Amino acid sequence: MNVHFIAIGGAAMHNLALALHDKGYRVTGSDDTIFEPSKSRLAKKGLLPERFGWHPEKITSTLDAIVLGMHAKADNPELLKAQELGIKIYSYPEFLYEQSKYKTRVVIAGSHGKTTITSMILHVMHYHERDVDYMVGAQLEGFDVMVKLTEDNDFIVLEGDEYLSSPIDPRPKIHWYKPNIALLSGIAWDHINVFPTFDNYVEQFRIFVDSIVSGGSINYNAEDAEVVRVVENSSNTIRKIGYRTPEYRVEDGRTFLLTPEGDLPVEIFGKHNLNNLAGAKWICQHMGIDEDDFYEAIATFKGASKRLEKIAESPTSVAFKDFAHSPSKVQATTQAVKEQFKERTLLACLELHTYSSLNAEFLKEYKGTLDAADIAVVFYSPHAVEIKKLEKVTEAQIAAAFGRNDLIIYTDPDAFKRYLFDQDFRNKTLLLMSSGNYGGLDFDALKKLIL
The missing domain is CATH 3.40.1190.10 (Mur-like, catalytic domain)
Known part of the structure; x- marks a missing residue:
């Protein structure tokens, strides 16, 4: 079976492409950009596109199926060619x-x-x-x-x-x-x-x-x-x-x-x-x-990748990185870490990074989610708000939404980094929650500081 992936580089899409290749299918694909680890993993199996971009000439009647990824747009030239030729087009779940x-x-x-x-x-x-x-x-x-x-x-x-x-x-x-x-x-x-x-x-x-x-x-x-x-x-x-x-x-x-x-x-x-x-x-x-x-x-399960992942531990301190970003996840994760290390000061840092979390109306859903933390910090990038074409979110709105008078708020990644690296981590637990990277935080340097 010949299958072509439009937007083959996505986390889900490239894994499906690899699975079909391993099953014996003939797999091809396109994408306008592919990041690691998808790039190396596709290259290892000979599935990395020779050139980035969309190439309608790849779409021919010899294909049995197209798998369309979310990264593509409805006017994608390869998709339009497939529709013209009447090739069966599947979504990833289909x-x-x-x-x-x-x-x-x-x-x-x-x-x-x-x-x-x-x-x-x-x-x-x-x-x-x-x-x-x-x-x-x-x-x-x-x-x-x-x-x-x-x-x-x-x-x-x-x-x-x-x-x-x-x-x-x-x-x-x-x-x-x-x-x-x-x-x-x-x-x-x-x-x-x-x-x-x-x-x-x-x-x-x-x-x-x-x-x-x-x-x-x-x-x-x-x-x-x-x-x-x-x-x-x-x-x-x-x-x-x-x-x-x-x-x-x-x-x-x-x-x-x-x-x-x-x-x-x-x-x-x-x-x-x-x-x-x-x-x-x-x-x-x-x-x-x-x-x-x-x-x-x-008893031997250590957790899924990016879910309450321990990144550093010393005799008196420990640091976790977690993918939590929605209100329910933030609250559950913060409470869990505090319960596990009751005697230590919990410094919980949350990056507002997703479309929902940067929406002024949705922010109120975060009320009380960081209450279990002894010190609560929120970081967000006003530039990210602009990119997502959302209404401007103010520090006052964030402070009111979380319902903590002592909430620390940063919008400048350098200032946030300085705050973190100035901390004395003795008898302290650090929790970093985000689906982003805090504007380029150096996690390796942070690990060394804690250790």
Whole structure:
């Protein structure tokens, strides 16, 4: 099968391209720019385009399919040529469904926790040498790629994103997958540029629950009121199984899970992560892993990439970097780190970087999210607001939104860096939360300072 990728360089797209190449497909692609690590990984397999840019001459009737990435635009010249020739055009999730429609599809959805839960499931399967197909949104320890597709595996585990499918398909990705086994971890308004109201956002998860194959099942976070409403109000003929945060204790900076076989030390920490663990346990049991085997495997799980990632630790201090940016994630992560290191001063830094977080109306959703921190810092770039063509956000608006009179706010990356590098990190925990890089923060230099 000959497949061409329009916008092959994206994190998700290049991993799908690699997976199809490994499956024996003939893969080509184009993009106007490709960054690392996609560039090197595509080059290693001979899939890196010879020239950047869009080249309609690559689109011929010899192609069996086009996979269209979100980075492309609706007027992309390669896309227009494919439409002219009548070549089948797939969005990323639609193509994944085509590859998995005869498998048992396990889909992990929710506003938060889906990458971690998917990673936990795959870690357990890998630990017990159970081979499954998968698609996950983070690089995992022990896994070479983020997408694996085979002809033979019975199960495929899919991280279900609610964002749009492609530039010409505005449906959320999760609407494509039609799961046999599903999980819904939480609902907290996000992507306001696409879902302008909370009700509109929630509706996407209602559709997802109704799309589960008749006779299938959903495990859901019974501690999230919105999730409970969505699942319990669905008339779909599926099994509905709620899960809750398991009992645990924290001692000397270590978290212990209270299990029937005794206290189990785990590498992850925080109520939200242990809630994720409870959901992952249910899914693994559906996939044939019993409880004891799950606990044995999960004890060695160190977390998904960029999720509460420990970047430095000394006898009296520790620093974490986390992808958290939405209000619910910021609050859960900040509370988790404070609970784990109660006796230390927590310095929590949040970069407002996404479209939603830089929206003046959406800012009020952050109220109280940094309350667990002893010192709270917010950094944002007015230039980023301009690039996203949003209304100007003022420091006064940010201070009012978070509801902390002592909130420290920086708009200049150099001033923020000076603040950080002037800190005495003894008996202190540093938490850096962002989907950006704080205007070019030197993390290696920061590690040396803490160490």
